[in-house]
Amino acid sequence: MINPNQLVTGKTVRAACRNGAWTAPTCGLADGFAQANLVVLPKALAFDFLLFCQRNPKPCPLLDVTEPGDPVPHHVAPDADLRTDLPGYRVWRDGKLVDEPREIPSYWQDDFVSFVIGCSFTFESAMLRAGLPVRHIELGVNVPMFRTNIACRSAGAFHGPLVVSMRPLIPSDAVRAVQITTRYPSVHGAPVHIGDPSAIGIADISRPDFGDAVPIQAGEVPVFWACGVTPQAAIMAAKPPLVITHSPGCMFVTDVRDEELAVG
Amino acid sequence: MINPNQLVTGKTVRAACRNGAWTAPTCGLADGFAQANLVVLPKALAFDFLLFCQRNPKPCPLLDVTEPGDPVPHHVAPDADLRTDLPGYRVWRDGKLVDEPREIPSYWQDDFVSFVIGCSFTFESAMLRAGLPVRHIELGVNVPMFRTNIACRSAGAFHGPLVVSMRPLIPSDAVRAVQITTRYPSVHGAPVHIGDPSAIGIADISRPDFGDAVPIQAGEVPVFWACGVTPQAAIMAAKPPLVITHSPGCMFVTDVRDEELAVG
Numbered sequence: 001m002i003n004p005n006q007l008v009t010g011k012t013v014r015a016a017c018r019n020g021a022w023t024a025p026t027c028g029l030a031d032g033f034a035q036a037n038l039v040v041l042p043k044a045l046a047f048d049f050l051l052f053c054q055r056n057p058k059p060c061p062l063l064d065v066t067e068p069g070d071p072v073p074h075h076v077a078p079d080a081d082l083r084t085d086l087p088g089y090r091v092w093r094d095g096k097l098v099d100e101p102r103e104i105p106s107y108w109q110d111d112f113v114s115f116v117i118g119c120s121f122t123f124e125s126a127m128l129r130a131g132l133p134v135r136h137i138e139l140g141v142n143v144p145m146f147r148t149n150i151a152c153r154s155a156g157a158f159h160g161p162l163v164v165s166m167r168p169l170i171p172s173d174a175v176r177a178v179q180i181t182t183r184y185p186s187v188h189g190a191p192v193h194i195g196d197p198s199a200i201g202i203a204d205i206s207r208p209d210f211g212d213a214v215p216i217q218a219g220e221v222p223v224f225w226a227c228g229v230t231p232q233a234a235i236m237a238a239k240p241p242l243v244i245t246h247s248p249g250c251m252f253v254t255d256v257r258d259e260e261l262a263v264g
Numbered sequence: 265m266i267n268p269n270q271l272v273t274g275k276t277v278r279a280a281c282r283n284g285a286w287t288a289p290t291c292g293l294a295d296g297f298a299q300a301n302l303v304v305l306p307k308a309l310a311f312d313f314l315l316f317c318q319r320n321p322k323p324c325p326l327l328d329v330t331e332p333g334d335p336v337p338h339h340v341a342p343d344a345d346l347r348t349d350l351p352g353y354r355v356w357r358d359g360k361l362v363d364e365p366r367e368i369p370s371y372w373q374d375d376f377v378s379f380v381i382g383c384s385f386t387f388e389s390a391m392l393r394a395g396l397p398v399r400h401i402e403l404g405v406n407v408p409m410f411r412t413n414i415a416c417r418s419a420g421a422f423h424g425p426l427v428v429s430m431r432p433l434i435p436s437d438a439v440r441a442v443q444i445t446t447r448y449p450s451v452h453g454a455p456v457h458i459g460d461p462s463a464i465g466i467a468d469i470s471r472p473d474f475g476d477a478v479p480i481q482a483g484e485v486p487v488f489w490a491c492g493v494t495p496q497a498a499i500m501a502a503k504p505p506l507v508i509t510h511s512p513g514c515m516f517v518t519d520v521r522d523e524e525l526a527v528g
Contacts, residue, residue: 046311047307047314051314051329054314054318054326055339065318067420075319153338182527182528183528185449263454264447264454
């Protein structure tokens with residue numbers, strides 16, 4: 001395995017994935033470059049999924065969508081190949097995980113449309129730069145994620161609840177986090193909720209549906225952001241004949257700088 | 265014709281359009297409610313057009329997209345009917361204007377997808393509230409619009425240049441206008457250019473490609489915003505077999521308040 005300190009740009013990470021030198025999660029690599037979720041679907045389902053993303057931009061912020069059959073995300077990484085440039089993939093048939101390949105040329109179809117979806121690493125970097133604590137990073141665990149009772153707007157076969165991630169903050173830091181993450185609408189943007197978990201249908205904040213629990217200290221409130229697991233859950237519920245995603249934590253690293261995604 | 269002073273909400277404007285009491289432009293009606301451009305296309309072209317909008321969000325900010333065959337824009341006006349609730353429509357076949365009906369039930373198809381696209385009225389209202397001058401409104405003419413040498417990102421059959429609208433401002437007001445319009449990314453957002461028209465391929469600022477010329481006073485600079493004519497021009501260039509749009513100035517008035525579209 002290559003030394004991660006050498007992987008300082010999107011280009012170097014993608015090359016290391018392509019030649020098999022890097023097959024681990026991408027967290028912490030290529031500091032300053034935006035990382036992204038990947039969803040690959042046949043064209044027959046692509047309109048409905050694109051509509052689902054358009055209707056639910058907070059959980060499904062699109063950074064790029066490819067032409068059918070084209071594995072190149074021309075907008076975010078014009079020299080990349082989405083079939084080989086991630087550390088690992090998951091292949092799902094009828095909603096069931098059937099393979100976890102290192103690359104997907106053998107699965108590729110001429111009608112595949114790829115969706116490159118922003119991820120929370122970008123706004124977490126901005127929070128850290130501003131001196132705000134990010135609890136799950138401090139603890140070295142996965143962010144806690146919860147299904148809510150907030151329904152996404154459906155589109156064709158795609159529907160499901162909004163899934164949120166949670167970061168505990170003292171109230172003044174929560175205000176600052178709203179300001180900071182508002183600047184990044186293409187990577188989930190501002191929080192969707194602050195405070196009482198039960199108000200959005202979360203019964204037990206110590207038992208996340210995905211990821212790991214983190215402690216909420218005295219004086220802190222839980223702050224909730226729309227999460228990229230939302231579109232994945234909607235896809236799995238729709239049980240499409242075939243869909244390919246990134247492997248958990250093994251994101252696509254783009255050429256886009258986090259700061260290019262800031263608005264205002 | 266009904267007294268425009270009675271048309272104070274999206275709902276009242278739409279009802280007046282539906283029963284034929286209002287057949288004129290919507291500028292100035294339902295103050296505070298967002299107005300929108302309309303594009304109706306058969307499903308076969310909808311994926312490519314949705315992709316065009318996703319790839320060019322500044323000129324093509326989507327407020328709502330309907331399910332195929334459904335004339336109701338559930339997100340922005342759940343009791344509306346897009347076939348009857350605008351003052352007037354244009355019907356285009358193979359890129360040629362063939363009819364200007366008051367309503368379109370007789371043209372409706374089960375595979376029609378409707379795109380509700382944000383318009384500049386929302387950010388102009390915000391500029392006026394902030395005390396900034398909006399020259400074409402002061403003069404009672406149409407905003408001047410220009411084709412630029414900036415290419416949109418293409419999608420399938422849809423391609424073409426970015427079209428911009430221009431408002432002259434003194435530099436300190438231009439700064440304020442950047443701040444104000446940044447808050448409204450779903451209605452064209454921040455300017456795309458300030459100053460030298462030739463830098464974006466505009467040969468003569470006194471001769472707009474669409475709309476009316478307005479004077480630029482001493483000390484003012486031209487400020488350019490992405491314009492909703494961009495997607496219309498891309499559609500006309502693609503010459504689809506059938507497309508329906510709003511009639512110029514005769515917008516769809518939504519239930520969404522301008523301020524709900526503000527980010528941050």
